[in-house]
Amino acid sequence: MSIQAFFDAERTRFFRPLNSSRRELVAAGLRTLYERLHGPSADYSHNLNRDELKDLLMPVVQAHQGRFEAADQNDELGGDETDDPNQLTSLLIRVLVGDGWLEQYPDRQGLVTAFRFTRPGKLFAEAFWSLYRPSRSRQRNMRGCRNALDAALSERGDAHDLVDAYEYAEKVIEDLTEGIDDLQERVRQLMVEATIHTQWDSFVEFLERFQRDYSKQLTVDSSTLNRNAIKQKLEQLRTELGSVKHRRLEADLHEIASWAVKEHTGASVLDWLLGRIEEIVDAAHQSKQPGFIRAMENYVKRVAGLVQQSMMLRTGQSRHSFLDAIQRVSMLDTEKQDALLERIGDSIASVEVRLLDPLSFKLRTAVQRRKAATTSVPPRPTREARLAAALKKAEEQAFSVPNEALTQKIRSDLRLFNHPVRLSGLPLATARDVLSVMQTVEAVRNTRARDLRATKLPGAVENEYYSGADYEIDFKKTP
Structure with missing residues (x-):
């Protein structure tokens, strides 16, 4: 080569x-x-x-x-x-x-x-x-990803909508990374010059950009607000696509997204693309957006510190004449410094010095010191407190059903009966069975193996415990 x-x-x-x-x-x-x-x-x-x-x-x-x-x-x-x-x-x-x-x-x-x-x-x-070009992006990439997935779910949706959603998701990371880098560069520049006078224009520019871009990025376009909607649409694309449309999208992706064909792992390019979009959105929510907020807080904190320091110095110079004297001495040569210091010495020679009254200082007694030392020792819980904590923990875990256990039970039932399983056909003998049925669809959609699919049926489940949509659960068909 x-x-x-x-x-x-x-x-x-x-x-x-x-x-x-x-x-x-x-x-x-x-x-x-x-x-x-x-x-x-x-x-x-x-x-x-x-x-x-x-x-x-x-x-x-x-x-x-x-x-x-x-x-x-x-x-x-x-x-x-x-x-x-x-x-x-x-x-x-x-x-x-x-x-x-x-x-x-x-x-x-x-x-x-x-x-x-x-x-x-x-x-x-x-x-x-x-x-050096001001940012003109509205940074609507998170909403763009959600809208592109909506278009893919529609009757006229095609593979181009899925590729658009993937590119929008990538730009979400780029936007947040660019914001983090910009704020970190502002902090570095602020610490190099260490004065608010030369950095005020930069802070005003940051406020304008916050109003124009960052405020939307942290509210209506935030990953926190749009993440659940995007994950729901991704799950609909995994479970509710018909076999004809699934094959058509798969074939179109092989034609228009050659890069995805080279990079994908597994049997289906469509499933890989949906998984990558979900991973990118999760990364934006879990790491990039919190990092962006921390970088913004750090920059604002540094600017606020310099503003406070500048205001204190300005206030001190107006109230205390000795700061003004020090500034004047620093601007003179040696001879003039000596003359100025002599005049200052003559003027403060009659200054009255006062000391604090020793009676205003009171030592702690032995009882007070012993009390302060004992309060730092954590108290030992009583038998009743330990028993109450154990009962509360048992009550919380009594009706907790792990998703992995549910999916293992569904897989064994599918292999045993050799046909799809419906929610309406699952047993409801105990309270744990009722909770398991209500949690089954969520467990199937969040399983790590990605080998199960839940298809919504036209009918509904009606019983004495709950009512809701009926689902058919089966293994995913490999193309």
Whole structure:
């Protein structure tokens, strides 16, 4: 198997411009070019020729004209001729073309040479552009997953709806991960600068984004609110699909989702896809969303701490003259410091010093110390308390039926009778039997083996204990 090399041909030195002394200029130029060529306001009806390219990059070059970063060695962008913005712009274009970021092609309509991104240049430039682009996503991916599963359950539902649901579920994790990374980066930046004055704009931006995106993500679009509905629809797709539609969805998935055919485990791609959606939604609910909330709480706590510290310092400076004196001393040279300190010393020489009255300090008596020490020892429970706890535990476990025991009993009945089992046909001799029948459908749907299916029947179960829908339970048919 041949391995295609990335750093080959014109991409031999692809990342060299980003390691030069003008790397901030290169990154800003790539963002500007991507905005012009592929951004929301891109003009696709008109190609970019050399003059327009220079006019586009000239303001960027002028803004970064005097900014240099340390480089390991001399590079093209750090030479003496780069003092002229016009020459630096031409040099930047030549470097981006030579190192594989841009490419030239003939514009047959204008009869000129036009410029565009190479495919890898476009992908990496999009990353620089996305980092500084305000988020415009409504982050409705959790509701999008639920709606796509609804569409798959409808009469006209097809395999495309299932693939859409899977992609929406993946984007839920991406949204939460992006939010966690953004908040952690804000915390790192906050701790580096450690002042609220330079971070206030960032906090205001966070509040705006919270109102626009995060508030919806934690309420109507939260995994907690939509998780049960999604799991219910997944179970309906597992148990209520007819054999004809099941085979059609399976065949369509083999055609339109080749990646799922390669990655799936088990006999059915459909069952694997539904299981992956459920795992992703569970992961978003159990780990990603709590982590997102913790990151948000940590950031708000750090900002609140800095605000409180800033307010205390400001209040102290207005109330205590010695803080003002310390600040003034720190801003003077040695001679002026000595003169200022002498004047301060003369002014406070007549200060009256008062000490606390020793009678205000009272030692604890031996009885008080002994009482404080004994209260930390946990009391031993009495025999009556232990008996009451044992009875309460026995009452709670008296009617607790494990799901695994129920599924094992259903499997043995199916193998014994060699035909499906109905809820209405199960025995109701004891209270435990009644609870088992009421819990059977839930146990079948949550079994780890995934080898049973519960199909809802048109009729209902009516007896002296409860009334509800009737179900038929059987082994899943392997395709």
